[in-house]
Amino acid sequence: MPIFALVDCNNFYASCEKLFDPTLRATPLVVLSNNDGCVVARSAEAKALGIPMGAPWFQIREGAERRGVVAYSSNYSLYADISNRVVQVLSGFSPNVEVYSIDESFLRLDGFAGVERDLAAYGQRIRQRVADWLGLAVCVGIGPTKTLSKLANHCAKKNLAGIDGVCDFTTTSETALAQLFSTIEVGEVWGVGRKIARRLEEMGIHTVEQLRTADADLIRRRFSVVLERTIRELRGLSCLELEEVAPDKQQIMSSRSFSRLLTERADLEEAVASYMASAAEKLRRQGCLAGAVQVYIRTNVFKADVPQYQQAVTLPLSAPTDDTRVLTRWAFRILKRIYRPGYAYHKAGIMLLDLVPLGQRQPSLFETEDGNRLRALMQVLDEINGRYGRRTLQFASEGITRTWTMRRDRLSPGYTTRWEELPKVLAR
DNA sequence: TCTGGGGTCCTAGGACCC
DNA sequence: TCTGGGGTCCTAGGACCC
Numbered sequence: 001m002p003i004f005a006l007v008d009c010n011n012f013y014a015s016c017e018k019l020f021d022p023t024l025r026a027t028p029l030v031v032l033s034n035n036d037g038c039v040v041a042r043s044a045e046a047k048a049l050g051i052p053m054g055a056p057w058f059q060i061r062e063g064a065e066r067r068g069v070v071a072y073s074s075n076y077s078l079y080a081d082i083s084n085r086v087v088q089v090l091s092g093f094s095p096n097v098e099v100y101s102i103d104e105s106f107l108r109l110d111g112f113a114g115v116e117r118d119l120a121a122y123g124q125r126i127r128q129r130v131a132d133w134l135g136l137a138v139c140v141g142i143g144p145t146k147t148l149s150k151l152a153n154h155c156a157k158k159n160l161a162g163i164d165g166v167c168d169f170t171t172t173s174e175t176a177l178a179q180l181f182s183t184i185e186v187g188e189v190w191g192v193g194r195k196i197a198r199r200l201e202e203m204g205i206h207t208v209e210q211l212r213t214a215d216a217d218l219i220r221r222r223f224s225v226v227l228e229r230t231i232r233e234l235r236g237l238s239c240l241e242l243e244e245v246a247p248d249k250q251q252i253m254s255s256r257s258f259s260r261l262l263t264e265r266a267d268l269e270e271a272v273a274s275y276m277a278s279a280a281e282k283l284r285r286q287g288c289l290a291g292a293v294q295v296y297i298r299t300n301v302f303k304a305d306v307p308q309y310q311q312a313v314t315l316p317l318s319a320p321t322d323d324t325r326v327l328t329r330w331a332f333r334i335l336k337r338i339y340r341p342g343y344a345y346h347k348a349g350i351m352l353l354d355l356v357p358l359g360q361r362q363p364s365l366f367e368t369e370d371g372n373r374l375r376a377l378m379q380v381l382d383e384i385n386g387r388y389g390r391r392t393l394q395f396a397s398e399g400i401t402r403t404w405t406m407r408r409d410r411l412s413p414g415y416t417t418r419w420e421e422l423p424k425v426l427a428r
Numbered sequence: 429t430c431t432g433g434g435g436t437c438c439t440a441g442g443a444c445c446c
Numbered sequence: 447t448c449t450g451g452g453g454t455c456c457t458a459g460g461a462c463c464c
Contacts, residue, residue, distance in 0.1 A: 033432035040432070058430035074432090101464045193462050224438060226462080253434055260429090302431055349433090407430090 002238050003119070003142065003170055004149040005107040007090055007126060010137040010157070012103035013041035016082050017072050019135055020415040020423050028069045032057050035257045035406040036073055073408035077417045082134070089133055093126050098242045106146060108242050113170070123166035143169040146240045147233035150190040151208065155180070181209035181234075191230045196223065208234065248286050248355065254279040255349025258404040261300065262345045265335065268297060270399030272331050275350045277398055278390075280324040281382055283352055289320035289361055291354030293327060295334040300346035311338040319364035320356055323374050324381070327352070328397060389418075 009015065013031040018024045028045035032038065039055045049067055051060065057071060064071075083102045091097050096108035109119060116122045123140035130138050141153025148169050154160075156167035161180050169177065186205055187197035203222075205211050212234040220228035229239045254275035262268055272295060283290055298310030313334045321327060331350055356362075384393045391398070413421035 035430090035432070037430080037432055054431095056431040061430090104464080191462065195461065224461085226438065249435080251435075255433065257432070300431085347432095406432095 001110075001144055003109040003113065003144060004146050004238075004242070005094075005109050005119075005123065005126075006100075006141045006146070006149040006153045007086075007105050007107065007130075007138050008141075008153050008157070009086060009103040010139060011041060011043050011047075012083075012136075013074065013079055014043040014046070015136050016079050017075070017412055018043065019082070021412070024070065028067070029072065030057075030064070030069060031072050031074055032410070034074060035259065036071075036409055037257070039071075040074065071410055073411040075412050075414070077414055078412065081416045082136070085134055086130060086136065086138070089130050090126065092129070093122070096242055096244055098244055099246070106149065106242055109142065118168070119170060120163075120166050120168040123168065124164065127165055137165070139165040139167075141167050141169075144236045145233040145238040146242075147190050147230055148236065151184070151188065151234075154184075154188055160184070178209055181212060182207050184208040186211050189230060189234070191226060196227065199223070248288060248357070249282075250355060252279045252282050252286075252290075252352040252355070253349065254351075255296075255347065256406050257347045258345070259407045260404060262404055263341070263343070265339045265341075267399075267404055268335060268339060268345060268348055269332060269397060270402065271348045271404060272335055272350055273328050273395055273397035274399070274402075275348070276328045276331050277324055277395060279350060279352050280322060280327050280378075281385070283355070284322045284378060284382060286355075287358050288355040289322045289358060290317070290327065290352035291320040291356060292316045292352075293330045293334065294351040294353060295331050295338065295348070296350075297335070297338060297345050297348045299343050307343060309340055309343045311340075313338055314351075314353065316354070319367065320354070320361060322358075323378060324395065328395070 014029050017029060017031060026045065027043070028049050028051070029043040030039045030046050030051055031041040033040045036057060039051060039053060039057060039060070042051050042053065046069055049064075049069065051064055051069060061071070079102060087097065087099055087105060090105050090107060094107040094109060094112075098106040100106055109122070112122060113119055119142050123142060126140055127138055130136055139153055139156040141149045141151065141156050143149040143152045152161075152167040152169045156165050160183070161167050161172070172180070184207060185197075186192055186200050186208055187194070189208055189211065192200070192211070200206075200211065205214055211231060214231060216228050216231045219231060233239050256271070256275065258271065262271070292314055294312060294314040296310065296312035299306065299308050301308065315330055315334055317330065381393055385391065413423075415421060415423050
């Protein structure tokens with residue numbers, strides 16, 4: 001029988017911000033989405049004050065600040081770096097780790113039950129080491145399936161069945177499990193979102209236990225095989241495997257809201273060129289070529305009183321490519337086609353689709369350029385930017401003054417990723 | 429003034445094939 | 447009155463996750 005552990009960092013972004021600034025230790029703190037838009041993470045203190053997840057910051061700012069809440073812009077290079085360190089530590093506890101998201105990893109613990117006195121104690125050692133080495137709090141959920149380990153993690157966080165942040169279902173009796181699951185809302189289950197939860201409620205299924213004991217065939221017919229699989233996982237039958245090697249992306253997207261509304265095509269071109277540059281870099285890192293490009297632009301959907309417009313066009317390429325210049329050229333063509341003067345644009349995005357690995361490239365019959373030379377150029381570009389920082393070398397089309405880039409008014413230093421921003425320790 | 433970004437999977441339906 | 451059977455592929459839309 002497989003055994004999964006799900007390790008999840010508590011209030012991850014907020015905790016990262018507190019890590020290098022001890023004065024924030026007891027401060028209610030929130031982290032904002034790109035463009036300083038919405039609350040996407042809250043420290044325990046901010047949660048205790050009732051700051052809602054996802055709230056637009058401009059709406060709640062005044063009240064929150066009055067109560068001492070401090071807001072930070074998202075600092076993804078910091079979070080990504082800390083995340084990698086957490087994974088490093090976790091790799092010391094299991095040979096099989098799946099990095100599920102920036103703040104969650106699944107571990108296989110099969111066989112450990114024979115060696116360890118009990119898995120909950122092992123979970124405690126994981127918690128202790130992450131706390132000692134990184135200063136972060138994590139919770140550990142353990143179960144015979146991924147879905148159950150997720151649920152165990154939920155219980156550990158809410159202190160439902162776990163003691164001190166660890167909850168192990170593998171040693172919980174069937175009766176105790178049934179009793180516990182009767183107290184948890186069905187919406188807490190991994191894979192049951194708002195819509196499905198509502199439909200289940202209409203069928204009289206309110207708790208995890210009711211879903212677990214529901215008629216799987218009926219659920220399959222009324223919903224889908226996905227939810228049926230969830231039921232089997234809740235019953236302890238493992239249907240989802242550990243994915244240790246992240247599969248290649250099937251599409252790469254890059255989009256941002258602007259810090260101000262844009263009306264000129266030239267400004268939109270700068271944004272589209274910038275998004276394309278970063279998407280194409282990701283594409284090359286994955287060793288793939290894009291077979292199609294999509295560009296979209298839109299006005300601010302929240303402003304009902306101004307003229308609205310949005311348009312997206314996808315263009316298949318005659319030959320797949322990873323060359324930023326070629327991709328940008330096509331993106332500009334699409335932009336030219338969908339751009340309408342007279343609107344105030346709020347957001348643009350690009351997508352790279354139909355990705356194929358380099359080795360499966362189907363050359364065009366009419367190809368004349370030397371592909372290797374072009375590839376070398378992109379390689380040099382990526383190496384320089386990888387070594388000296390993003391946009392050390394950039395395309396002129398990405399813009400120089402770039403007055404439209406997203407707002408990041410409260411950005412913390414790159415504590416672990418920029419030499420000039422390393423924290424200083426002053427000895428006296 | 430101000431409302432995020434980036435993904436995956438499944439299903440239904442239409443077009444097409446023999 | 448009555449109109450087959452068995453498939454594949456693609457796309458759009460909807461659900462979910464973080």
